[in-house]
Amino acid sequence: MKINGTHYRTIWLAEDGWGVEIIDQTKLPYAFETVTLWSMEEAGVAIKDMLVRGAPLIGATAAYGMALAMREDPSDMNLGKAYDHLLATRPTAVNLRWALDRMRGKLRYLAPKEREDFAYREAALICDEDVMISEGIGRSGLEIIREIAKTKKDGEPVNILTHCNAGWLATVDWGTATAPVYMAHEEGINVHVWVDETRPRNQGASLTAYELGHHGVPHTLIVDNAGGHLMQHGQVDMCIVGTDRTTAKGDVCNKIGTYLKALAAHDNDVPFYVALPSTTIDWTVMDGVKEIPIEERGGEEVTHLTGKTADGRVETILITPETTQAGNPAFDVTPAKYVTALITERGVVKADEAALAEAFPDLAAA
């Protein structure tokens, strides 16, 4: 993705070859600042405090966290310690466990002195693969947008609603939900994105709007509750969202509020697509509502708002009475029956157990 003419991935190695550079997403959209992670602990903090976020990028950062750990101490004991420490940072995105399992699964069979170099190579591979996977998702979803575009009169845009940020900033590059949008835009299809602000952390307002703007994709920010109204009035052609964990039968766990969008889409015959890399499928889980752990975050994310003042200061303010308690479940589960289809790197797949197993026989059986 290009920011002011320079192509950036969301994670890369520092010039010294071992520090890990990330974009501090807590500073966006007000400032584009990069941070270097020098230790496994710093990688853990970056995930937990959401300097990096989005399921695929959480996985990529954890992989580099393991590499940093192996540089510090490549012993068996530290391998286990780093795995446990990083796994505890955020509970819902399964890419975290996937990346850690892949790293530990390979590193444990190597002699300690071989582990550091291998870990850096493996983490880089995970990042490169993520970019290729997002490109594959983009190509799969592009077909759907092309078909909808054919039904439009000259000059009418394809209106796409998205929730949270499943964009370039949530992956290593391209994004999942945004990859088809970027490809359609590059192909000259007239696309317009309805961006849910995505309270409480406002990933839509701060991140999705930021990256669509930098890419020149027409978009309009809406409050989270506007989607149903727009759908009732024929102003949404399709929804595309991301997912933090998809079950073996196609239930989808994504940012809180996704479920309500899916219900509104169902009621209005608007196709509801979920874009995901295969790394986001948890083959060990069937029933998303009962089995997926939902991250509960601090109530201050709900009671406070952060924004930029007219004189350029970034401030956090209280929007409730001092004593108000807030609940803050960060994700919800959309049952497979409300998902029109899953947009994956291996094509568009029905959200059901048999279709997923057929599309990913190698992974489903593992």
Ligand SMILES: CSC[C@@H](O)[C@@H](O)C(=O)COP(=O)(O)O
């Ligand atoms: C391709 S990212 C998919 C999901 O991780 C994304 O939609 C999302 O909900 C991100 O939540 P976040 O809490 O910002 O990490």
